[in-house]
Each structure stands twice: as structure tokens, then as C-alpha cells.
Amino acid sequence: MANHTEHLRITPVTAPQGVTAGQADEPVPAARRRIWGWLDERLGLGALRYNIPAHANTFWYTLGGITFIGILVLVATGIWLAQYYNPAPAAARQSVLYIQNVAPLGDIIRGIHVWTAYLVVITAVLHLIRIVVTASYKIPREINWLVGIALLFLLLFGAVFSGTVMRWDQEAYEAMAHNMELATLLGAIGGVFSDAFTTSVQMLPRLYSRRVSIVPLILALLLIVHIFQIKHHGVSPTPTQADAGEAPNGRLPK
Ligand code: HEM
Numbered sequence: 182m183a184n185h186t187e188h189l190r191i192t193p194v195t196a197p198q199g200v201t202a203g204q205a206d207e208p209v210p211a212a213r214r215r216i217w218g219w220l221d222e223r224l225g226l227g228a229l230r231y232n233i234p235a236h237a238n239t240f241w242y243t244l245g246g247i248t249f250i251g252i253l254v255l256v257a258t259g260i261w262l263a264q265y266y267n268p269a270p271a272a273a274r275q276s277v278l279y280i281q282n283v284a285p286l287g288d289i290i291r292g293i294h295v296w297t298a299y300l301v302v303i304t305a306v307l308h309l310i311r312i313v314v315t316a317s318y319k320i321p322r323e324i325n326w327l328v329g330i331a332l333l334f335l336l337l338f339g340a341v342f343s344g345t346v347m348r349w350d351q352e353a354y355e356a357m358a359h360n361m362e363l364a365t366l367l368g369a370i371g372g373v374f375s376d377a378f379t380t381s382v383q384m385l386p387r388l389y390s391r392r393v394s395i396v397p398l399i400l401a402l403l404l405i406v407h408i409f410q411i412k413h414h415g416v417s418p419t420p421t422q423a424d425a426g427e428a429p430n431g432r433l434p435k
Contacts, residue, residue, distance in 0.1 A: 229408070229412055231411070231412055232415065233416060234415075241311045242311070242416065244307050245308045248301055248308055251300055251301035251304060254294075255298060255301065255340070256397065258290050258293050262280060262291060264284075265279055265284045265287065268347075269386060270383055270385045270386075273347070274348075274349040274350065277348055277349065298341055302337065302341060305332070305333055309329065315417060315419060315420065316423070319417075319423075321414060322410070322414055322417060324410065325406075325411070325414070328407050328410065329407065331403055332403050332404070335396065335399060335403065336400075339391075339396035339400070340392065340396060343389075343391070343392045344392070347389060347392070349385065357385070357388075360374055361374075361384075364376075
């Protein structure tokens, strides 16, 4: 048995020059090693590992990861809220009050969902600022920069803006009015945001159905590309290291 899983253990990886190999060189507790070995054997999670260069071992380089964990919290709490939310305009507000006052743990879960949404936007913007300051948007990471911009837009408009409308209070009503103005401004391509798109479903349930179908789907696809790119390129060198021609970019040796 021991021999069977031998090749799956977290093996120390020789770090590229200038890289403190992060988790690869640190001793891994036996229990964690066993759990990781079990999961890795079945899911091949080891394929996602990459080294953390010494300069990236700071809070600023964890902001993308914090944002990612925040998104997972939003999905989990959002699924819970969807069990009680009713997107019909006549019932929406009442269902929000139901979540708040009657549904089990409703007020807590709703609070976690809303505050996590704000936190995710803040950490995503701070993450973007870190990328700018360390010039990580430069070649060969330009596509990941664009994917990041798309992620931020999707979070802001696909999730936070539409989430405000879901509340169906005065502020939500005004946000919906902005949505209609946008539809007019966009002219021919604004149709999907306008009331005239169809008479069979009203705007609120239409926004809601997109928010729980298309938006998470595109978000998941973009995140897969983003994470694949991070794994592919490794963490970027600092601008000073890049100028000096050093690139301890955390890629694992092939
Ligand atoms: C919105 C959700 C986002 C998530 C979940 C996310 C996640 C991550 C993670 C986990 C990393 C690696 C660790 C780190 O550097 O923090 C990363 C790196 C990166 N992200 Fe994001 N990110 C998001 C948004 C963005 C945005 C808005 C941009 C820029 C427009 C961006 C551009 C990049 C780039 C260029 C890298 C590579 C950085 C490097 O190699 O130093 N990301 N992202």
C-alpha cells in the first residue's frame, strides 16, 4: 500500500533560482500528507501546484486567493438564499423580509452574503492594484490581465448591481431605472436589458434568472482560465528582478 501511493506523496521540488519553494520545501504534517495523497490520487490536484517565490510570500499576493474564497462563500450562501427568494415583482420584497425574519438562519446567511459581496469587490480591486504596482500585467500575462478585467466587470454588474435590484426596495427600484436607461443608451444592442425584449417575463425575474444561470457559468469559465494562466506562467517577478533579467516566476521545473 505504502509503495502504491509512494509516487503520489508531496515530493520536495527543486526550486528554480531565486525561489523559496514555498510549500514544497516545508515539512508537511503526516495527517495532511495522507489527506492530500488520497485526494491527489483521485483528483490529480497536484497538477495545480506552483512554487511561491520569496517576494510573493506577502499579504498582497494572497488577495486573489481571498477573492476566490469570497466567491465560494457567495455561491454557497446564494444557493441558500435562493431557496426562499421569490423573484416575482409582487412577492420579491415580502420574500426578502421572510428571509430576514422567518427563514432558518436567514438573517445571518443574508448578512454573510451581502458583506462578503462588498469584501470581494474590495479585495478584487486591491488585487488589481497589486497587479499594476508589480507590473504583472506585462508580457506574457496580458491575457490574464484581460480575463481579470472581465471578472471584475462581471462581479460588479452581473452580481453586485443585479443583487441590489433583487432587494426590491426603493434603492433597487432606482437601480432598475438605471438599467432601463442603459438599455436606451446602448440602442440596438440594449434590447436584452430592456422591457421590450419580451412581454412573457418581467424585468426582475429576467435579471434574476440571468444572475443564477449565465453569470455563474461565465464566472466559472473565466476563473478556470484565470487559474490555469497563473499555473502556466507562475507568479510574476518583481519589476526590479525583471529589469535585471531574473525571472524567479515560480514555475515548477518541467
Ligand atoms: C475577480 C476575481 C479574481 C480572482 C478570484 C482572482 C484570483 C487570482 C489568484 C488566486 C491569483 C494568484 C495569487 C495572487 O496573485 O493573488 C491571481 C493572479 C493574477 N490576477 Fe487575478 N483574480 C481576480 C481578478 C483579477 C483582476 C480584476 C485582475 C486585473 C485586471 C487580475 C489579474 C491577475 C494577474 C495578471 C495575475 C498574475 C499575477 C502575477 O503573476 O503576479 N485578476 N488572481
